[in-house]
Amino acid sequence: MQATVETKAFKEAVGLIERVVPRAPQSPLRALVMVQAGEEGLRLLGSDGAHDLELRLAARVEGRGRTLVPAGVLARLAHSAPGEEVALRLEEGQGLELRSGPFEGRLSVSDPTGYPDAAFGPTSGRLSAPALLGALGRVRYATASSGGGYAFRCVLLELAAGGAALRAVASDGYRLALQGPPLTPGPRLLLPREAVDDALRVFKDEEAELAWGVTDGTLTLEGARARMALRLGNGDFPDYERVIPREWEAAAELEAEALRHSLQRLRPVLGKEAHRVDLTFLAQGLHLAATGEWGRSEEELPAKVAGRTPFSVSYNARYLLEALAPLEGRVRLEPAGAARPTRVEAAEPDGYQAVVMPLKV
Amino acid sequence: MQATVETKAFKEAVGLIERVVPRAPQSPLRALVMVQAGEEGLRLLGSDGAHDLELRLAARVEGRGRTLVPAGVLARLAHSAPGEEVALRLEEGQGLELRSGPFEGRLSVSDPTGYPDAAFGPTSGRLSAPALLGALGRVRYATASSGGGYAFRCVLLELAAGGAALRAVASDGYRLALQGPPLTPGPRLLLPREAVDDALRVFKDEEAELAWGVTDGTLTLEGARARMALRLGNGDFPDYERVIPREWEAAAELEAEALRHSLQRLRPVLGKEAHRVDLTFLAQGLHLAATGEWGRSEEELPAKVAGRTPFSVSYNARYLLEALAPLEGRVRLEPAGAARPTRVEAAEPDGYQAVVMPLKV
Incomplete structure (x- = not known):
């Protein structure tokens, strides 16, 4: 397969993926990014086991293919790509070739067989991206970095049934932050603070709506260029209204x-x-x-x-x-x-x- | 005593002094800055035992006085001073009062008796500040951070007798950097890399000449607003021309x-x-x-x-x-x-x- 993408978009995408992929993962497969080309363009997929991130890039693609490359190296190569475009080429037994301007690199690749499936689920509702990110961003500071109950290390996200309104709440037991109106009972999701940070980075440029859905303890969020699966926390958030x-x-x-x-x-x-x-x-x-x-x-x-x-x-x-x-x-x-x-x-x-x-x- | 200085100049000066003063000095006195007011304006003096730095600030001064205050706290207070000016006031047994706009702080002080004398010596020649700093700045990278002979952790500064020309040389044994013309034998000074870094920071805005002199193994440099005493290294610099x-x-x-x-x-x-x-x-x-x-x-x-x-x-x-x-x-x-x-x-x-x-x- 061969895929040609705009360098700037590629740099941004690889930079986002790199931050999701853990530096010292329990499984070495988790240090890798899936690079996948097909009719739908170029897709990058990374995961730390709890959050999966898929980024879609407009690309001129010939053929189909997918492979795994080290996230850190791909990000550093992308970061210094000198041309306006980056051309990726994957051939059996040849590694992933990356050309940009005078630069030509060949990355060792790993067999994608056995890479765990991502946990993306179907989406059913829509919500305003700025409202969600604004609320998460305003309350994130009040989560606990360690200690206390598990819920203290999460943001509580309350959603009105259709996603028309939302409220975010965080507390570490010494302080509390809250953004949004009181809601009639609907889904109450516990988002671990690392998931909040990843979502804030990935969707920061989304100005319209995100599709959302919850399946098997996972929140799926989908925007124009990115899709995330965020493993939700279990536990009881304290009765914060009383505080x-x-x-x-x-x-x-x-x-x-x-x-x-x-x-x-x-x-x-x-x-x-x-x-x-x-x-x-x-x-x-x-x-x-x-x-x-x-x-x-x-x-x-x-x-x-x-x-x-x-x-x-x-x-x-x-x-x-x-x-x-x-x-x-x-x-x-x-x-x-x-x-x-x-x-x-x-x-x-x-x-x-x-x-x-x-x-x- | 009371001294009023422009906030911007005060911030810069305190910031420079703070970087010379060591964070965890062998003698607790070395964590302190001397603040001294008199006819000549306001002076700040700091030292890490090997480099002494004196900064002079234009100030409206009433009375005379001097005291010692912690460098780090003074720098952080100065950094956030909200007014156009900072007024310092020292009264027996009252600490150093610092006022700026609505802000009023009182710093605990230490008795200046017993603070070691600075090693400033007389100056006899003059040299171009941009030429000196340019040469030191260009070769500094080639010093060794550790290991090797002592001279590898220094910059060799060669001066023509009157200071009309200079050459700076550094080497860590694997590479060498040199700036300046060959000179007829004159003073050859070994400046430890930390001294070079301090001098580059302190004199970076000097556009004219610096007065210089060497006494008792110390290089004294004096510009319009600052004076430094830099303890010189001992040792033989390798015969770099041969390399x-x-x-x-x-x-x-x-x-x-x-x-x-x-x-x-x-x-x-x-x-x-x-x-x-x-x-x-x-x-x-x-x-x-x-x-x-x-x-x-x-x-x-x-x-x-x-x-x-x-x-x-x-x-x-x-x-x-x-x-x-x-x-x-x-x-x-x-x-x-x-x-x-x-x-x-x-x-x-x-x-x-x-x-x-x-x-x-």
């Missing part, structure tokens, strides 16, 4: 960016492992201070404050910064108490809510 | 950039630890090939070739790439034989020469 405070003891409304910059300026005096910042809600604004190994920093920001003043509460600065990161414009901080959760959202609610537990005094 | 081949068996003249890109494209098939590329000088051009763990890559570049053809020689691709890195436009490769050194220089000689040993077959 979101409905009342507040004090509230401050102020510019998200000013607050972020201020928090960042306070941190250097704390030393490496310390993150504590003290916020005091004053009648005329918000006072921030950090006291640590290297000294003390403080500043006061203009804010519209309501409720009890002066009111003091302490946070992990990193958690507060991460909760604020998705927000622009004016935001509200609503502590339910010095030892109770604080709600963070945009002053003009946009479907995003974060909850941060204060640090104990 | 530069005066004759060649084949020669190729071609575009440096095309050759670099070609070498980079060949590498992926080699695998991680392999670097071997095979060059064949042909009547009509240069043929490059790499054969490795993952397959074979090759290409042919147009080149003006003289001498014996076909003539084959193998190199460490990284060494060849590093030798070519300082060059633009057309270059010449002149192998003295398949097992003898190859000279690399610009087709229109510009004072730079590199020598690379081929790999044994």
Whole structure:
């Protein structure tokens, strides 16, 4: 077979596949990418055993064929291809030949027999790609990287029956992030954080809809150029609605960016492992201070404050910064108490809510 | 004392000092920066025991004073200073206060008594900053990072008596780089590679001359805003002139950039630890090939070739790439034989020469 593709599209596709394929897989077959040419064009398929990714490329194809090549080497070769196009050629016993401009490479190949089948299932619904990726991207930070229950290392994706609406929720037990409206009961899917990261990368340029379907514990997502099968997690996600405070003891409304910059300026005096910042809600604004190994920093920001003043509460600065990161414009901080959760959202609610537990005094 | 400086200049200066000050020094005093205000403005002084760096900043100063603060914390505070200016204030027993816009920080300080004296010596000559930095920057890559004789981890700096001309030379025993004309015997200084890196960073914006002087095994360099004392190395630099081949068996003249890109494209098939590329000088051009763990890559570049053809020689691709890195436009490769050194220089000689040993077959 021979297939000719545009270099730029090839580079992007191989780059995406390379990140899915594990560097040190349990089975050596998993370090390989399937390169497949046929009537439908050129397809690349990679897997880490839990996520399968298929990318489709427009190509001029002669003949049919498929083979396995090492993902890392293919990506590096593609990355430096000097021509406008890349021509791939596969001949019995010859390896995969790759030509681009003056460059000519021949990659050793492996027999594709025995490469595990991908877990793609049928799709039945459609959902907005920007809505899905936006929601996953906004809550991803609140997953736990290790420890805690399994659900803490996943994003909970709630889908309305037809995919017309969705909500994403993540929590590591100390904070919670949520994007989307409350939904009437429909599918509730647990997406491991690595699956979320892969989906965010693969579909980031999709502007329209994705087809979706769930079969045998696998979510299949299909866009114009890519199809993914994501193994879903099992487990119970905590009753997160119960965690979101409905009342507040004090509230401050102020510019998200000013607050972020201020928090960042306070941190250097704390030393490496310390993150504590003290916020005091004053009648005329918000006072921030950090006291640590290297000294003390403080500043006061203009804010519209309501409720009890002066009111003091302490946070992990990193958690507060991460909760604020998705927000622009004016935001509200609503502590339910010095030892109770604080709600963070945009002053003009946009479907995003974060909850941060204060640090104990 | 109180000193007010422009934030931008302060950030730059603190950033430079921080990189000289070691992160885990043998003496805890070495993790500190001296902040000193007086009639001459604001001075920052840092040292890692082998290199001393003093930076001078234009400042509005009231009173005099000096203190020691942790370099890393000062740099991070400076980095996030929100105002146009930074005001530093030192009062007995109060730490160093740093204000900028709404931000107010107070850094713990240490008693400056007992901080070791810097090794700055008098200067007697002057030399062109761009010529010095250009020469050091072009040959630095050829120093050894470890192993070999001590001189292999240094750049040899040869100076004409008055500093009117200079030559820099580096070698790790496998390759050599040289910039500058042959000089009549004058000072020959061994600059450890870390000293070279510090000098390149500190003086990179100096466009005019630097004053220099050597006393007690230390090179003092002084520019408009910075002064450095660099402890010199002891040892004999090899007789490098003997290593530069005066004759060649084949020669190729071609575009440096095309050759670099070609070498980079060949590498992926080699695998991680392999670097071997095979060059064949042909009547009509240069043929490059790499054969490795993952397959074979090759290409042919147009080149003006003289001498014996076909003539084959193998190199460490990284060494060849590093030798070519300082060059633009057309270059010449002149192998003295398949097992003898190859000279690399610009087709229109510009004072730079590199020598690379081929790999044994």
